[in-house]
Amino acid sequence: xxxxxxxxxxxxxxxxxxxxxxxxxxxxxxxxxxxxxxxxxxxxxxxxxxxxxxxxxxxxxxxxxxxxxxxxxxxxxxxxxxxxxxxxxxxxxxxxxxxxxxxxxxx
Amino acid sequence: xxxxxxxxxxxxxxxxxxxxxxxxxxxxxxxxxxxxxxxxxxxxxxxxxxxxxxxxxxxxxxxxxxxxxxxxxxxxxxxxxxxxxxxxxxxxxxxxxxxxxxxxxxxxxxxxxxxxxxxxxxxxx
Numbered sequence: 001x002x003x004x005x006x007x008x009x010x011x012x013x014x015x016x017x018x019x020x021x022x023x024x025x026x027x028x029x030x031x032x033x034x035x036x037x038x039x040x041x042x043x044x045x046x047x048x049x050x051x052x053x054x055x056x057x058x059x060x061x062x063x064x065x066x067x068x069x070x071x072x073x074x075x076x077x078x079x080x081x082x083x084x085x086x087x088x089x090x091x092x093x094x095x096x097x098x099x100x101x102x103x104x105x106x107x
Numbered sequence: 108x109x110x111x112x113x114x115x116x117x118x119x120x121x122x123x124x125x126x127x128x129x130x131x132x133x134x135x136x137x138x139x140x141x142x143x144x145x146x147x148x149x150x151x152x153x154x155x156x157x158x159x160x161x162x163x164x165x166x167x168x169x170x171x172x173x174x175x176x177x178x179x180x181x182x183x184x185x186x187x188x189x190x191x192x193x194x195x196x197x198x199x200x201x202x203x204x205x206x207x208x209x210x211x212x213x214x215x216x217x218x219x220x221x222x223x224x225x226x227x228x229x230x231x232x
Contacts, residue, residue: 031215043205043222044152050215087152091209091217094165096142098152 002026002090006099012107017078021102023071023088032092035064035073038101039084047086048073080106109134113206113223119230125193129206129223136160136178136187140209142219143176143191147202157209158189196230203227 003026013019023033031051036044046055048064051071061076075082083106088099115127129141143155156166158176166174175192193200206223210216 032217033215034218036219043207043225044219045222046218046220049210049218049220053216055220089152089219091211091215095167096154096209098154100151 001095002029002093002097004088004090004097004099006086006088006102008102009100010103010105012105013078014107015078015080017107019075019078019104021073021086021088021104023066023073023099025069025071025090025092028068029090029092031067032090033064033066033071034089034091035062036087036089037082037084038087044087078104109208109221111206111208111221111223113204113226115204115226115228117227117229119196119228120232121197121230122195123230125196125200125204125228125230126190127204127206127226127228128188128190130186130188131208132186140165140211141178141189142207142209143204144207144219145200145202145204146225150202153202155191155193155204160187196228198230201228201230 005024007022033051035048038044047058047062052064063074065072085101085103087101110132113129137160140157140159142157146152158164164176173194178189203225205225207219208221
């Protein structure tokens with residue numbers, strides 16, 4: 001299995017802050033990396049696919065970068081609706097795996 | 108607009124079989140893989156398996172011996188659905204189960220873009 005490790009596991013920030021979440025794969029996954037946002041009681045929502053492509057309808061303050069084993073999700077200026085849990089996910093392998101999540105709280 | 112709506116029993120006893128169905132409304136059913144993903148506090152998000160319109164499947168090896176997925180393509184093709192059966196459930200199978208559409212396009216364009224609303228399945232005696 002390809003293990004996905006996110007850091008940090010939790011993060012406190014304020015509206016307007018710039019935040020970065022990191023995801024590391026246990027082996028190279030090229031650009032087969034996606035980012036999702038999940039709010040309590042809701043299904044995950046696709047934000048970024050193929051490491052850096054913005055899903056339709058997602059605000060441009062979300063950006064993704066990286067390839068190989070190291071990836072980042074950056075939110076340039078936090079908005080109140082961005083406080084949620086974020087997950088990375090690899091589709092390089094048929095056995096798709098997710099990171100453990102990063103919970104983003106209001107400071 | 109694509110919508111996924113799922114249903115199935117939410118309370119099971121140990122050793123019973125979990126059965127969930129996901130209806131796909133709008134969009135094409137062929138050309139995608141249709142997945143089940145579960146989420147529990149202990150295991151996080153775990154991919155269970157996937158099926159395409161022709162019935163070709165891939166399962167998580169950790170669950171493969173207990174999982175069966177199937178598709179039901181309606182005659183008018185306006186409503187399609189796919190199903191999950193997980194046999195011999197235990198408390199460890201307690202989770203929210205989601206259905207999702209998996210895009211597999213050129214290059215690294217492989218991602219889950221539409222999700223069902225989730226079904227909480229609890230296994231308890």
